[in-house]
Amino acid sequence: MSERNTYPTHDHETDGWSRMRPLTLQEGVTAQSLIYAALREALMSGYFRPGEEISLRKAAHVLGTSVTPVREALRQLQSDGALEVFGGNRVLRVPIPTEAELTDIRDIRVNLEGFAAAQAVNQDIPPQMRLITNAYDLMQRASDSGDVDMYLENNWRFHSLIYHAAGRPVLLSLIEAMWVRVGPLIRLAVTKPLHFDRSMDSHRWALDALRAGNADALRAAIVRDITDAANDLQQTVHGWKTPQSHTA
Amino acid sequence: MSERNTYPTHDHETDGWSRMRPLTLQEGVTAQSLIYAALREALMSGYFRPGEEISLRKAAHVLGTSVTPVREALRQLQSDGALEVFGGNRVLRVPIPTEAELTDIRDIRVNLEGFAAAQAVNQDIPPQMRLITNAYDLMQRASDSGDVDMYLENNWRFHSLIYHAAGRPVLLSLIEAMWVRVGPLIRLAVTKPLHFDRSMDSHRWALDALRAGNADALRAAIVRDITDAANDLQQTVHGWKTPQSHTA
DNA sequence: CAGTATAAACCGTGATCACACCTTACGTTA
DNA sequence: TAACGTAAGGTGTGATCACGGTTTATACTG
Numbered sequence: 001m002s003e004r005n006t007y008p009t010h011d012h013e014t015d016g017w018s019r020m021r022p023l024t025l026q027e028g029v030t031a032q033s034l035i036y037a038a039l040r041e042a043l044m045s046g047y048f049r050p051g052e053e054i055s056l057r058k059a060a061h062v063l064g065t066s067v068t069p070v071r072e073a074l075r076q077l078q079s080d081g082a083l084e085v086f087g088g089n090r091v092l093r094v095p096i097p098t099e100a101e102l103t104d105i106r107d108i109r110v111n112l113e114g115f116a117a118a119q120a121v122n123q124d125i126p127p128q129m130r131l132i133t134n135a136y137d138l139m140q141r142a143s144d145s146g147d148v149d150m151y152l153e154n155n156w157r158f159h160s161l162i163y164h165a166a167g168r169p170v171l172l173s174l175i176e177a178m179w180v181r182v183g184p185l186i187r188l189a190v191t192k193p194l195h196f197d198r199s200m201d202s203h204r205w206a207l208d209a210l211r212a213g214n215a216d217a218l219r220a221a222i223v224r225d226i227t228d229a230a231n232d233l234q235q236t237v238h239g240w241k242t243p244q245s246h247t248a
Numbered sequence: 249m250s251e252r253n254t255y256p257t258h259d260h261e262t263d264g265w266s267r268m269r270p271l272t273l274q275e276g277v278t279a280q281s282l283i284y285a286a287l288r289e290a291l292m293s294g295y296f297r298p299g300e301e302i303s304l305r306k307a308a309h310v311l312g313t314s315v316t317p318v319r320e321a322l323r324q325l326q327s328d329g330a331l332e333v334f335g336g337n338r339v340l341r342v343p344i345p346t347e348a349e350l351t352d353i354r355d356i357r358v359n360l361e362g363f364a365a366a367q368a369v370n371q372d373i374p375p376q377m378r379l380i381t382n383a384y385d386l387m388q389r390a391s392d393s394g395d396v397d398m399y400l401e402n403n404w405r406f407h408s409l410i411y412h413a414a415g416r417p418v419l420l421s422l423i424e425a426m427w428v429r430v431g432p433l434i435r436l437a438v439t440k441p442l443h444f445d446r447s448m449d450s451h452r453w454a455l456d457a458l459r460a461g462n463a464d465a466l467r468a469a470i471v472r473d474i475t476d477a478a479n480d481l482q483q484t485v486h487g488w489k490t491p492q493s494h495t496a
Numbered sequence: 497c498a499g500t501a502t503a504a505a506c507c508g509t510g511a512t513c514a515c516a517c518c519t520t521a522c523g524t525t526a
Numbered sequence: 527t528a529a530c531g532t533a534a535g536g537t538g539t540g541a542t543c544a545c546g547g548t549t550t551a552t553a554c555t556g
Binding site: 303304305315319337338339340 | 536537538539
């Protein structure tokens, strides 16, 4: 009998597959790529609980396909670090990051997203500015009404639009990979007190810096947002110990 | 007839599979993971020519397996950006990075590897110091004798040992992913005049900074090494135009 | 009732096959 | 001789099956 995982879920004990629909395959698109994209987005949106185990046959049954394309999609996600092998056996599950991994991911995000943000102001942002402002407004509305789904969606859209403006595809893919890793946890972190307020402060500063074309200020705002979120994540997953215990 | 790729090869027109041997599968290890590891290392070592097309059935035949595990390994490498789909058809090939992608990768490496190096000096390096020095010596020997294989192997070992000392697994995996992308090109770049000399200068500075425990100097040495290598890569792949360099 | 042995269900893995698509080669025709 | 059309070979894709292993459920025994 191995230690079965029980991890606090945000909702009632729902399966991550409950929101999944059978595939509607179109011409020229492989089933595998659709499954990969769907699962990736579901992980980023926090629809799968950390520690939740993923079964090939169950997934194939829900999606209405055979195990073959599912297997490839899951293997791909495993390669991204979005899924991990559980024990000595070969069961795939949604990762539960260790404390060290969370600070690792936080510092990587600070480097990559800070760099991407600084690069973004060197390009022309005006064409994207309307979309970014729109995402900010929707995020503010969601924050006021407590709509977690709407908040998370526009939070990602807000950041993604800025990083996309940097015009660096490889960099963007690495940033997305980090978001997929923390995706399953974010939904648990946003319920932290003052999370919305602090986060929206950073976002407003970022928006102002973007309008002013101030790269350093934008980077600082992004870094603050990442750091605050990382603190909430650490506290949610590994109790109230602060990661850096350098009590001088 | 679609535009078949012909890319300059370092050696005689050899297949990337010529160095591959049939799998010897052991207990508890999947064939897929062995294939993935073998192909990954072969790509990092530059055994596959940029633009070389990878066939599922040919790979399965060489490795002595069926297409199933090969397919998963290739899909994983595609997810890593180590392979890409060629045209409208679904042929996988070793990527030929565009000029923009190369500067993208260069700047990501500057950020991630510079950060990892700086973090490494905060840990205790002495236990690893002997291995690092050994890799440096072997690299110097390879540089003198012009042994490209030996040089590339110990070049990676040298960098890898430093980054490994940072104690950050996620960061290390991202760095490795970048090395896999440039792996097929490096063998073409080291033949550039003065490449060995410039690179070994940087490595010596890095080693001195490591011994002195100087994080800033180490980072500077690593950044210089990356920048120099990126210049040689750009010239090799996309002629002599130097990319715009804006520092982080 | 507790503990254990046995059987059923489920897991991922890898091999094999049919399918649709594309490229290439060869033979036929104008 | 040149152009066209057809056939053969090769491609990735996805479904299905057999296998070894583990987990879970059931029934039997003390």
